[in-house]
Amino acid sequence: MNKLPLANKFQMHYYFNDDSHSMDALVRNRCEAEIISIITDISNLLDENVLIECEAYREGGLRDIWKLANDNAGALTVIIGLATLIIPYLPKPESELELMQKEDLRLSIEERKLNIKQLKAEIRTESVKTKTIEKVAEIVSYDYKIVTRKSNLYKHLNNYNKVTKFGVNGLYSHGEEVFPELQVPRSEFNRFILNSNMLPVKTVDEAIIEIVSPVLKQGNYKWKGIFEGSLISFSMKDDLFKNDVLDERVSFQHGSAIKCALNIYRKLDEIGEIVVTGYSVETVLENMNGGQVNETSQGKAYRQRRMFEKAQGDLFIT
Numbered sequence: 001m002n003k004l005p006l007a008n009k010f011q012m013h014y015y016f017n018d019d020s021h022s023m024d025a026l027v028r029n030r031c032e033a034e035i036i037s038i039i040t041d042i043s044n045l046l047d048e049n050v051l052i053e054c055e056a057y058r059e060g061g062l063r064d065i066w067k068l069a070n071d072n073a074g075a076l077t078v079i080i081g082l083a084t085l086i087i088p089y090l091p092k093p094e095s096e097l098e099l100m101q102k103e104d105l106r107l108s109i110e111e112r113k114l115n116i117k118q119l120k121a122e123i124r125t126e127s128v129k130t131k132t133i134e135k136v137a138e139i140v141s142y143d144y145k146i147v148t149r150k151s152n153l154y155k156h157l158n159n160y161n162k163v164t165k166f167g168v169n170g171l172y173s174h175g176e177e178v179f180p181e182l183q184v185p186r187s188e189f190n191r192f193i194l195n196s197n198m199l200p201v202k203t204v205d206e207a208i209i210e211i212v213s214p215v216l217k218q219g220n221y222k223w224k225g226i227f228e229g230s231l232i233s234f235s236m237k238d239d240l241f242k243n244d245v246l247d248e249r250v251s252f253q254h255g256s257a258i259k260c261a262l263n264i265y266r267k268l269d270e271i272g273e274i275v276v277t278g279y280s281v282e283t284v285l286e287n288m289n290g291g292q293v294n295e296t297s298q299g300k301a302y303r304q305r306r307m308f309e310k311a312q313g314d315l316f317i318t
Contacts, residue, residue: 007170148272207262
């Protein structure tokens with residue numbers, strides 16, 4: 001099948017450990033909030049606006065059905081198809097955040113843009129293909145916001161013992177299935193839940209920080225400086241440079257700056273936004289003062305090591 005059939009409804013199916021057809025309203029509302037956010041994020045990615053309307057729920061465990069509205073029926077099918085694939089998409093055995101970091105390296109921003117651009121073009125020409133949907137679903141599955149929302153969703157389900165399985169699928173306007181229901185059993189819920197919201201440390205080589213307030217005495221005090229136009233506080237981890245400052249071999253004046261290897265510590269907040277939690281200077285490469293630029297011995301060693309690592313990486317690539 002090259003083209004997708006048209007769907008305009010999205011179904012969530014809760015399976016229970018008894019014969020009832022009801023669930024805790026708070027749990028249900030929390031789950032719905034996460035799924036609405038996922039659908040909204042997908043819509044924003046495609047530059048589409050979508051209206052979500054609730055229908056009367058059905059039994060069989062408990063089935064929630066949402067009707068989606070948009071001027072472009074093809075866009076609705078794409079959004080529903082993506083949500084149906086992404087929500088039950090199982091992470092690989094590695095931690096989700098580590099996996100996302102590797103995907104970020106493997107799949108460049110330009111490649112992502114090209115895949116999404118292709119999907120938008122197929123929506124406009126009403127020629128959306130299943131293969132394109134699957135490719136974009138894979139890309140979007142590593143989006144920080146999507147991963148966080150999925151983690152929240154399955155955490156709510158995991159904490160509610162009544163749910164034994166959760167399924168999603170797309171429906172025609174008259175209620176029949178467009179896509180087969182994709183299900184996640186309770187035993188798999190934990191695999192979607194992030195154990196930590198901390199992201200890998202991001203290192204910026206050759207970062208330039210204008211020094212606003214150096215630390216001129218012993219202790220674990222924070223330096224202050226301007227990095228990329230913003231005032232930051234940072235820890236100075238370069239002991240050789242700190243000793244040079246304390247021994248007055250390095251001084252500062254208005255406009256003094258350092259070029260350094262800057263570590264940026266980040267985490268995801270509750271909605272998947274990246275929040276910077278701190279900065280530290282691993283190695284000072286150059287001290288820039290009064291128009292003079294002095295490379296440090298540790299900076300020279302750091303650059304040589306980085307050149308060697310890059311050469312090794314290029315060797316493996318070729």
